[in-house]
Amino acid sequence: GAVVSQHPSWVICKSGTSVKIECRSLDFQATTMFWYRQFPKQSLMLMATSNEGSKATYEQGVEKDKFLINHASLTLSTLTVTSAHPEDSSFYICSAPRWSGGEQYFGPGTRLTVT
Amino acid sequence: GQQVMQIPQYQHVQEGEDFTTYCNSSTTLSNIQWYKQRPGGHPVFLIQLVKSGEVKKQKRLTFQFGEAKKNSSLHITATQTTDVGTYFCASNSGGYQKVTFGTGTKLQVIP
Numbered sequence: 001g002a003v004v005s006q007h008p009s010w011v012i013c014k015s016g017t018s019v020k021i022e023c024r025s026l027d028f029q030a031t032t033m034f035w036y037r038q039f040p041k042q043s044l045m046l047m048a049t050s051n052e053g054s055k056a057t058y059e060q061g062v063e064k065d066k067f068l069i070n071h072a073s074l075t076l077s078t079l080t081v082t083s084a085h086p087e088d089s090s091f092y093i094c095s096a097p098r099w100s101g102g103e104q105y106f107g108p109g110t111r112l113t114v115t
Numbered sequence: 116g117q118q119v120m121q122i123p124q125y126q127h128v129q130e131g132e133d134f135t136t137y138c139n140s141s142t143t144l145s146n147i148q149w150y151k152q153r154p155g156g157h158p159v160f161l162i163q164l165v166k167s168g169e170v171k172k173q174k175r176l177t178f179q180f181g182e183a184k185k186n187s188s189l190h191i192t193a194t195q196t197t198d199v200g201t202y203f204c205a206s207n208s209g210g211y212q213k214v215t216f217g218t219g220t221k222l223q224v225i226p
Contacts (some may be wrong), residue, residue, distance in 0.1 A: 034213075034214065036216075042219075045215065045216075046213065046214070049212065053116070093157055093158075095158075102163075103159070108157050
């Protein structure tokens with residue numbers, strides 16, 4: 001099956017710093033990738049849709065300037081959490097579909113802890 | 116917007132018992148996908164249903180899409196400890212790209 005990687009798998013940062021998370025599709029090209037966050041014992045909440053060659057589409061309530069998304073190529077999307085605060089601590093997961101309307105292939109996730 | 120609720124939220128079963136989780140939407144769904152997330156892991160795709168009334172089976176798992184395409188169910192026969200995890204239903208929207216996840220059902224299997 002398709003493989004999506006994420007880096008780093010976990011990160012601890014100090015409040016006020018920025019953290020970049022990478023999501024790569026390893027064996028297919030993804031014009032669209034999705035970024036989710038998941039709090040403990042909760043479902044996945046879609047944050048934004050990352051579009052290759054154009055601006056990301058953010059879900060209601062998600063701050064564009066805080067969660068910067070860049071889809072640099074057909075295999076790479078990055079999420080930068082700027083000026084991180086403890087409440088940003090969460091599990092961030094990316095996904096990519098092989099084709100429109102198809103199943104999502106998820107990265108292993110990045111656990112962010114902001115101290 | 117589209118909201119997809121799942122019940123129950125949690126389920127504990129004895130190994131060998133059956134398990135069912137239900138997914139309900141207030142709007143008609145274009146499709147339904149099911150994912151399994153093991154503790155500490157990421158969601159893994161199980162299956163997709165598209166047609167009204169569709170039923171698909173994978174070994175001990177039976178997936179059903181309602182006639183009105185507003186609900187779906189996942190039934191596991193004779194659960195095993197390897198079935199432990201959280202099961203999510205999900206559906207495409209927004210031009211078939213965006214995927215909205217249900218609230219999830221966490222399954223615990225007692226050996």
